[in-house]
Amino acid sequence: MSDIVYDIPEVKETAVRHTLAVLVDNEFGVLARVIGLFSGRGYNIESLTVAEVEHDQKLSRITIVTSGSEMVIEQIKRLLERMVPVHKVNDLTTEGVHIEREVTLVKIRNNTPNTEEALRIADVFRARAVDTSQDSFVFEVTDTSDKIDAFIDLMRPLGMTEMARSGVVAIAAGKKK
Amino acid sequence: MSDIVYDIPEVKETAVRHTLAVLVDNEFGVLARVIGLFSGRGYNIESLTVAEVEHDQKLSRITIVTSGSEMVIEQIKRLLERMVPVHKVNDLTTEGVHIEREVTLVKIRNNTPNTEEALRIADVFRARAVDTSQDSFVFEVTDTSDKIDAFIDLMRPLGMTEMARSGVVAIAAGKKK
Numbered sequence: 001m002s003d004i005v006y007d008i009p010e011v012k013e014t015a016v017r018h019t020l021a022v023l024v025d026n027e028f029g030v031l032a033r034v035i036g037l038f039s040g041r042g043y044n045i046e047s048l049t050v051a052e053v054e055h056d057q058k059l060s061r062i063t064i065v066t067s068g069s070e071m072v073i074e075q076i077k078r079l080l081e082r083m084v085p086v087h088k089v090n091d092l093t094t095e096g097v098h099i100e101r102e103v104t105l106v107k108i109r110n111n112t113p114n115t116e117e118a119l120r121i122a123d124v125f126r127a128r129a130v131d132t133s134q135d136s137f138v139f140e141v142t143d144t145s146d147k148i149d150a151f152i153d154l155m156r157p158l159g160m161t162e163m164a165r166s167g168v169v170a171i172a173a174g175k176k177k
Numbered sequence: 178m179s180d181i182v183y184d185i186p187e188v189k190e191t192a193v194r195h196t197l198a199v200l201v202d203n204e205f206g207v208l209a210r211v212i213g214l215f216s217g218r219g220y221n222i223e224s225l226t227v228a229e230v231e232h233d234q235k236l237s238r239i240t241i242v243t244s245g246s247e248m249v250i251e252q253i254k255r256l257l258e259r260m261v262p263v264h265k266v267n268d269l270t271t272e273g274v275h276i277e278r279e280v281t282l283v284k285i286r287n288n289t290p291n292t293e294e295a296l297r298i299a300d301v302f303r304a305r306a307v308d309t310s311q312d313s314f315v316f317e318v319t320d321t322s323d324k325i326d327a328f329i330d331l332m333r334p335l336g337m338t339e340m341a342r343s344g345v346v347a348i349a350a351g352k353k354k
Binding site: 021028029031032035036038039042045047048049050051052053061063099101102103104105107110130131132133134135136137138140142162163164165166167169170171172173174175176177 | 225240280287315340349
């Protein structure tokens, strides 16, 4: 027995945020399988969006924002690529500059002492009022996740009652010469 | 045996499109279970988006657009409500007027004979150029699914090379007096 406390430095890789674009067959159960791959192994999904992109070829594009050590990200990509209904996996984070956007609908109480300030903030964030009633406004705001986080943080104390947020869509930027 | 052909009218309920807002615990595996409920029973998912809405209470909101007979829709709602991590299911389609939006990023070739027409259409649809290079534009467009379908149909023959689409977010409109 000893009282010496060993100060062993923790070997811990930093988690990095990666955005993956995954082209899959638009078939029954493919989304469930892709999500199952993450939840079954404890891999994190920060955001997921999916939509059909080629109607004729029955293809869908899933955009997944995940985070983990570089080793985990590589593992995720390898597992996705091996799935039969997966045609292509693009890691937008490592492949150069890319554009990310989310849309969010935010409902704010109307006719309160905070209404004027809420409208001013909406204006700054280029949010559009898509519904107006005596009791509430619904704003539509499309931006990066960071900007949407900031918008929500500002709106929450000003009478925000409800919101619906899409998660991230992403696309590689064009090559600049 | 008889040669009489009985012309029995087919009893077939029309499939209707419903938009559901589902508030769930933001826990590991909940999304996989919700999607599993649909894929396991052959229920259709036209669109699905998910994002955290209450960080403190660890709640996420899933917006699902599904279609089926009224009987199937009722069954889906009942099954969702019975799941432990589901707090609330709102059928926005039956609960009055609601707002739906999607964001889509569309990449179009630049410097082609079609570029001018593509820019004109982007302008009509209030699409914003979020990236421009010698070879391509990336447009961001936020609108209803119908409008986005129309935008994509027009852009596809004008040099569309890639797109990423979020799926639907939805929120109930304010009550009009």
